Amino acid sequence: MSTVYTRRLSKELAEIQTETKPPIGIRLLKADDFETWIFEIEVLGDSLYRGERFGLKFRFDNSYPFSAPAVQFVVDSGMKAPVHPHVYTNGHICASILGDDWSPTLSVMAVCITIQSMLASCKRKELPEGNDTYVRTAPDNPKKTHFVYDDDTSPFPSNRV
Amino acid sequence: MGKNTVHDLLNNADIQDPLDFPGRADAPGLRDLDGALRCKICQELFEAPVVLACGHCFCSLCARNQISEKAVCPVCWKPASEGHLRVNPTMEEAVVAWKGARAYVLRLATDDRTRQNTLRGTPESSHPRPTKKRKTSPDSEIELIESVSGPSSPRRSHVGITKPKSKSKARFTSIERSGEPFSSPNSPDDGCVECPACARQVNASLINEHLDSGCKMPPTKITDAKEKDEWSKLFAGKAPKKGKDRLKADVNDDDTDSPIPKVSYTVLKDKQIRDLLAEHDLLTTGDRPLLIARHQRWVSVYNANLDHMSTQRKRQAELRAEMRRWEEGRRATSNSGTAREVALSINVSEYRRENKAEFAVLVERAKPKKPSLPSNLPQPQGQVKKDHTSINEADDEQSVADITATQENGMVVIDVDSEA
Ligand SMILES: [Zn+2]
Numbered sequence: 141m142s143t144v145y146t147r148r149l150s151k152e153l154a155e156i157q158t159e160t161k162p163p164i165g166i167r168l169l170k171a172d173d174f175e176t177w178i179f180e181i182e183v184l185g186d187s188l189y190r191g192e193r194f195g196l197k198f199r200f201d202n203s204y205p206f207s208a209p210a211v212q213f214v215v216d217s218g219m220k221a222p223v224h225p226h227v228y229t230n231g232h233i234c235a236s237i238l239g240d241d242w243s244p245t246l247s248v249m250a251v252c253i254t255i256q257s258m259l260a261s262c263k264r265k266e267l268p269e270g271n272d273t274y275v276r277t278a279p280d281n282p283k284k285t286h287f288v289y290d291d292d293t294s295p296f297p298s299n300r301v
Numbered sequence: 302m303g304k305n306t307v308h309d310l311l312n313n314a315d316i317q318d319p320l321d322f323p324g325r326a327d328a329p330g331l332r333d334l335d336g337a338l339r340c341k342i343c344q345e346l347f348e349a350p351v352v353l354a355c356g357h358c359f360c361s362l363c364a365r366n367q368i369s370e371k372a373v374c375p376v377c378w379k380p381a382s383e384g385h386l387r388v389n390p391t392m393e394e395a396v397v398a399w400k401g402a403r404a405y406v407l408r409l410a411t412d413d414r415t416r417q418n419t420l421r422g423t424p425e426s427s428h429p430r431p432t433k434k435r436k437t438s439p440d441s442e443i444e445l446i447e448s449v450s451g452p453s454s455p456r457r458s459h460v461g462i463t464k465p466k467s468k469s470k471a472r473f474t475s476i477e478r479s480g481e482p483f484s485s486p487n488s489p490d491d492g493c494v495e496c497p498a499c500a501r502q503v504n505a506s507l508i509n510e511h512l513d514s515g516c517k518m519p520p521t522k523i524t525d526a527k528e529k530d531e532w533s534k535l536f537a538g539k540a541p542k543k544g545k546d547r548l549k550a551d552v553n554d555d556d557t558d559s560p561i562p563k564v565s566y567t568v569l570k571d572k573q574i575r576d577l578l579a580e581h582d583l584l585t586t587g588d589r590p591l592l593i594a595r596h597q598r599w600v601s602v603y604n605a606n607l608d609h610m611s612t613q614r615k616r617q618a619e620l621r622a623e624m625r626r627w628e629e630g631r632r633a634t635s636n637s638g639t640a641r642e643v644a645l646s647i648n649v650s651e652y653r654r655e656n657k658a659e660f661a662v663l664v665e666r667a668k669p670k671k672p673s674l675p676s677n678l679p680q681p682q683g684q685v686k687k688d689h690t691s692i693n694e695a696d697d698e699q700s701v702a703d704i705t706a707t708q709e710n711g712m713v714v715i716d717v718d719s720e721a
């Protein structure tokens with residue numbers, strides 16, 4: 141696996157940089173290596189996030205693309221995570237595409253677009269239930285959190301043992 | 302496999318992509334053809350192609366890695382297992398032929414486009430390397446956003462992927478590889494189950510015994526003693542050659558047609574795992590997770606190589622070189638949260654530093670190899686409006702996945718359909 145991952149990523153990057161400009165509102169901020177890429181995500185049009193810009197950070201290891209990249213919003217002095225029922229204030233995102241529903245046929249750009257439409261479709265800005273508890277105990281890497289994506293309950297993370 | 306590491310990439314600079322070819326208007330079908338011969342996991346031309354039970358085709362090693370991560374087809378999500386992999390020599394022939402023809406066809410297509418453009422009096426630069434188009438709905442972006450918003454509470458919204466649901470578990474018989482010492486050719490497939498540890502088909506009544514024995518196959522046709530002998534030969538990489546009809550070609554003497562059986566590591570002590578490694582002349586250093594990972598990797602690499610047509614197989618030396626790269630890559634990357642983490646060491650920052658320069662070159666090389674013509678003008682064809690909630694590249698490009706987002710009962714349903 142170690143060997144597929146750099147080739148896959150270099151292809152994806154070449155496409156992002158030279159082939160298709162990413163869709164409107166998605167911009168590559170940083171990709172200096174095969175470990176961390178950062179995109180800027182903006183929701184254009186009539187949404188609750190009008191005028192806001194977010195950083196979406198991807199972390200890869202040699203299990204990519206068989207295993208999903210670790211994806212979270214950037215939270216630092218300059219950037220905040222969007223207030224959204226599936227986004228914790230530490231930037232972690234509860235989205236099945238980043239966990240159980242990841243497939244190696246997906247790509248970095250597919251993830252960006254999914255997250256962007258998750259924001260676009262949001263009807264009410266509110267934090268996930270249990271945000272404070274989660275943020276206090278959350279692992280650095282969101283992939284270590286096992287999110288539950290049940291349709292009928294609000295997403296609730298439980299830390300994997 | 303000598304082309305997969307950063308170093309080799311830099312040396313070979315052979316990153317290829319269907320977009321190397323002119324678009325449909327200039328060269329109908331060429332991109333599609335190049336894309337159809339590529340694995341949807343690694344996006345390379347198929348390497349030892351195999352089909353899963355569902356019929357989707359991947360490189361053998363990609364399929365094996367996928368199955369060990371998650372036992373479903375990454376395209377259609379139907380269940381997949383190593384025991385049901387089938388070699389696809391027809392696809393491999395097509396790939397081998399295409400590899401031979403690709404550079405030539407690329408040149409013809411590029412020359413032809415240049416000629417056409419000259420005839421038309423179109424300045425060459427107005428035809429840059431064709432731009433990837435996204436097929437979009439006619440809706441404007443804003444309309445699309447509205448179309449996915451619904452009246453329901455966001456608390457219930459759900460970002461997920463609806464998978465094609467298939468409950469139907471087709472029954473498949475196990476692969477019968479010639480020369481596999483443990484498949485008993487006469488046993489009927491009925492009543493067989495797949496061993497959860499080694500993935501081979503085992504008679505259901507014998508599965509417990511099989512598991513207890515550390516995945517030895519029950520002595521059906523062969524005696525215990527014979528089996529023991531076969532095992533040791535197999536692990537020594539010296540399983541007997543089957544049949545004189547076997548294609549010799551340039552295959553190494555130590556090559557055999559016999560896959561290495563998977564091992565149930567939980568029943569083995571560290572020492573025994575080290576012995577297994579030693580029998581294949583592999584490193585025996587590291588802790589238990591690393592030992593296991595190393596052996597698993599070797600089994601995958603070795604068995605995937607057998608899924609090549611015999612004329613395309615790699616020599617053991619190449620497989621070992623692949624293992625060395627795996628060891629290096631493993632040492633170098635470390636942020637995964639699994640057992641992988643455990644064995645990783647020290648070299649990360651050094652690797653990063655080294656990698657940074659290489660990375661820049663690599664990316665540069667990965668950029669489309671424009672047929673040496675300037676291409677700075679705006680994109681040619683009426684570029685469709687980009688909308689950010691739907692990608693559909695399937696009909697024109699190598700398809701990564703088709704994604705559309707819709708609103709259903711307050712749930713955002715991301716529909717992924719990567720079947721082209
Ligand atoms: Zn592949």
Ligand SMILES: [Zn+2]
Pocket residue numbers: 353355356357374375376377378379
């Ligand atoms: Zn499939």
Ligand SMILES: [Zn+2]
Pocket residue numbers: none
């Ligand atoms: Zn046949």
